[in-house]
Amino acid sequence: MKIATWNVNSLRARLGRVTEWIELHQPDVLLMQETKCKDAAFPAEAFQSLGYETAHHGISQWNGVAIVSRVGLTDIRSAFFDEQIDEVGEARVISATCGGVRLYSVYVPNGRTVGSEHYERKLLWLDHLLADLAASCKPEDRVGIFGDFNVAPEDRDVWDIAQFDGATHVTEAERAAVTRLCEWGLRDAVRLLHPDEDALYSWWDYRSGSFHRGWGMRIDLGLISVPLCERLTFAAVDREARRGPSPSDHAPLVIEVDLAR
DNA sequence: ATGGTAGCGCTGCTA
Numbered sequence: 001m002k003i004a005t006w007n008v009n010s011l012r013a014r015l016g017r018v019t020e021w022i023e024l025h026q027p028d029v030l031l032m033q034e035t036k037c038k039d040a041a042f043p044a045e046a047f048q049s050l051g052y053e054t055a056h057h058g059i060s061q062w063n064g065v066a067i068v069s070r071v072g073l074t075d076i077r078s079a080f081f082d083e084q085i086d087e088v089g090e091a092r093v094i095s096a097t098c099g100g101v102r103l104y105s106v107y108v109p110n111g112r113t114v115g116s117e118h119y120e121r122k123l124l125w126l127d128h129l130l131a132d133l134a135a136s137c138k139p140e141d142r143v144g145i146f147g148d149f150n151v152a153p154e155d156r157d158v159w160d161i162a163q164f165d166g167a168t169h170v171t172e173a174e175r176a177a178v179t180r181l182c183e184w185g186l187r188d189a190v191r192l193l194h195p196d197e198d199a200l201y202s203w204w205d206y207r208s209g210s211f212h213r214g215w216g217m218r219i220d221l222g223l224i225s226v227p228l229c230e231r232l233t234f235a236a237v238d239r240e241a242r243r244g245p246s247p248s249d250h251a252p253l254v255i256e257v258d259l260a261r
Numbered sequence: 262a263t264g265g266t267a268g269c270g271c272t273g274c275t276a
Contacts, residue, residue: 009268010267036268110275110276207267
């Protein structure tokens with residue numbers, strides 16, 4: 001099963017690129033973030049015509065998350081189990097079962113500046129993600145959380161850690177929240193297969209020619225349970241999708257698991 | 262030089 005995650009930065013602005021990418025790469029499941037549309041504006045037909053079922057959670061022009069799947073799409077759940085965090089006018093998480101795998105598509109709050117209410121909310125949101133996971137799944141299940149975490153797990157996951165002194169995305173508290181997901185039983189798929197590689201970035205600022213200068217961050221992650229880790233055959237960022245006219249500022253992350261193994 | 266770009270929607274916010 002090929003699973004991809006992509007922060008598309010507006011699905012309406014990016015639909016052509018996204019459908020072209022699907023046709024080229026043939027993912028079984030694509031998890032999207034920042035669709036930036038309400039459910040009524042979600043272009044379900046564009047995915048259905050390619051053979052995919054769709055589930056979308058969007059309630060404004062901000063955020064918005066989706067799952068499109070050609071291997072089944074059942075038990076769709078928008079927001080968190082307790083609905084305390086995600087339903088305060090936001091749409092940052094949707095989960096569903098696809099081909100026997102429980103999948104989350106998450107758009108973790110950015111956090112803006114360290115110590116702000118937005119930052120505290122980001123930490124709380126990540127705690128709710130763990131609580132939701134623990135209430136819904138067991139570590140021995142086939143389960144994965146994919147999306148834009150807005151956290152770089154290690155210093156080598158940003159192009160120049162000196163630029164991030166006192167900044168969000170790299171603080172101990174944010175990284176500890178991701179570590180707690182791993183302590184529950186998830187593993188960072190890219191790191192499993194590429195333990196020694198640096199510059200495995202998934203996001204580059206639109207400004208300053210960051211992409212071509214190699215000024216990126218690895219903030220889009222696929223965290224998968226051990227039963228999936230044991231069947232993991234591929235994990236990589238498709239940097240080509242960041243090139244050319246009108247790209248998203250994020251590139252897709254693709255993993256493959258051999259579920260017959 | 263405290264910059265730059267993109268998307269939202271129409272004024273400035275968010276990232």
